[in-house]
Amino acid sequence: MDPRINVVEKRLEKIGKVIAIAGGKGGIGKSTVASLLALVLADSNQKVGLLDLDFTGASTHTILGLEDFHFPDEDEGIIPPKLHGISYITITNFTQDHATPLRGQDITNAILELLAITRWDELDYLIIDMPPGINDTTLDIIRLIKKIEFCIVTTPSKITTKVVKKSVELLQELNVSILGVIENMTYPTIHYAKEAFPKSYLGTIPFDETYENAIGDKEKLLETSIANTLRNFTVICDKMC
Amino acid sequence: MHEWALADAVITTAKKVAKEENLIKVTEIVVKIGELQTISREIFETALQQVLKDAPDLFNEVTCKLEIEPAGFKCMNCGHEWLFSDVKKNLDDDETESIHFIPETAHVFLKCPTCKSPDFEIVKGRGIWVDSIEGEK
Ligand SMILES: Nc1ncnc2c1ncn2[C@@H]1O[C@H](COP(=O)(O)OP(=O)(O)O)[C@@H](O)[C@H]1O
Ligand SMILES: [Mg+2]
Ligand SMILES: [Zn+2]
Numbered sequence: 402m403d404p405r406i407n408v409v410e411k412r413l414e415k416i417g418k419v420i421a422i423a424g425g426k427g428g429i430g431k432s433t434v435a436s437l438l439a440l441v442l443a444d445s446n447q448k449v450g451l452l453d454l455d456f457t458g459a460s461t462h463t464i465l466g467l468e469d470f471h472f473p474d475e476d477e478g479i480i481p482p483k484l485h486g487i488s489y490i491t492i493t494n495f496t497q498d499h500a501t502p503l504r505g506q507d508i509t510n511a512i513l514e515l516l517a518i519t520r521w522d523e524l525d526y527l528i529i530d531m532p533p534g535i536n537d538t539t540l541d542i543i544r545l546i547k548k549i550e551f552c553i554v555t556t557p558s559k560i561t562t563k564v565v566k567k568s569v570e571l572l573q574e575l576n577v578s579i580l581g582v583i584e585n586m587t588y589p590t591i592h593y594a595k596e597a598f599p600k601s602y603l604g605t606i607p608f609d610e611t612y613e614n615a616i617g618d619k620e621k622l623l624e625t626s627i628a629n630t631l632r633n634f635t636v637i638c639d640k641m642c
Numbered sequence: 643m644h645e646w647a648l649a650d651a652v653i654t655t656a657k658k659v660a661k662e663e664n665l666i667k668v669t670e671i672v673v674k675i676g677e678l679q680t681i682s683r684e685i686f687e688t689a690l691q692q693v694l695k696d697a698p699d700l701f702n703e704v705t706c707k708l709e710i711e712p713a714g715f716k717c718m719n720c721g722h723e724w725l726f727s728d729v730k731k732n733l734d735d736d737e738t739e740s741i742h743f744i745p746e747t748a749h750v751f752l753k754c755p756t757c758k759s760p761d762f763e764i765v766k767g768r769g770i771w772v773d774s775i776e777g778e779k
Binding site: 402403404405407408411412456472475477478479492495496497499500501502503504507508510511514515517518520 | 643644646647648650651652654655658659736739740743744745746747749750751760761763764768769770771772
């Protein structure tokens with residue numbers, strides 16, 4: 402018996418909502434939405450945690466501007482260090498941001514280890530940044546975190562829409578709660594999400610040219626139209642839930 | 643120390659089993675710890691005792707047995723097999739500490755001694771395992 406499985410729910414019991422930012426594809430803005438949503442929530446005085454589970458392609462530390470990697474403090478487990486008011490766990494704090502080649506079973510074990518030893522504070526939200534695809538990470542968090550809810554990111558592209566639609570259908574088959582679908586990097590002429598996801602469509606995030614220069618800088622990030630749009634979504638989300 | 647969190651997981655598991663099996667008393671818990679966790683026996687025993695202080699009465703007479711399982715690897719690229727104990731000394735303090743927190747980071751800091759590939763399987767000695775729980779009904 403792996404004892405870690407039995408303690409996961411207990412470690413998450415002081416958390417209000419656990420929201421996985423997902424979408425079947427890479428490069429669609431999952432890490433951007435996860436990081437900025439966490440920032441926006443922390444900025445509006447919510448207690449928020451961010452867990453980066455994209456071990457092999459970790460990106461949230463770059464977006465949030467984490468440059469010095471330290472082991473977390475220990476007290477009956479590991480205590481998530483604070484970054485911009487966010488309780489933040491990223492594997493880069495353990496790997497010093499070196500390449501992390503992991504196969505499926507290793508990913509499952511590393512997720513279990515982190516969930517079993519991390520002592521989250523009381524939180525309103527725990528945001529999880531997911532890797533692309535429906536893979537070990539997706540199946541593991543559905544298996545391990547009973548209260549998980551998914552927020553799906555898609556883009557105005559036929560290719561993305563088709564892939565993301567399949568993952569949404571699978572989540573629905575598995576009876577996993579879907580908070581909504583956000584269409585990211587939109588531009589005026591093309592919209593697919595509204596049609597493809599009529600029931601769960603939340604809205605659009607524009608392509609923001611200023612984002613590139615804002616990466617790593619909290620104040621600039623909070624001024625992007627991405628952050629401003631997400632601020633409105635949190636209002637929507639609070640009303641919905 | 644984060645060993646407490648793992649010791650807590652062991653006792654939480656024992657509580658669950660005791661309930662499922664209708665045990666009125668738990669007498670023995672056998673725990674296996676993979677060498678890759680680089681957890682010292684003394685520290686884990688102390689952590690278990692701390693957790694047991696707050697455990698229900700059915701654990702009053704429990705003895706916990708710890709076994710450390712040696713860690714071994716097999717290269718997916720060339721098939722070479724080797725032991726953690728052979729390469730442990732080449733790791734610096736931070737690397738050892740990383741592996742202590744998350745054993746999978748071994749893939750970041752260790753390479754196959756023969757072909758230098760990071761693509762190896764951890765065949766044994768990873769994780770923590772409740773091997774058996776004995777008790778009275
Ligand atoms: N709304 C946006 N405006 C401008 N650039 C964006 C936007 N969303 C994402 N990007 C860019 O797109 C790329 C992929 O984003 P990222 O968040 O890493 O996606 P994922 O996590 O899905 O792989 C990055 O280069 C990021 O800077
Ligand atoms: Mg990402
Ligand atoms: Zn090899």
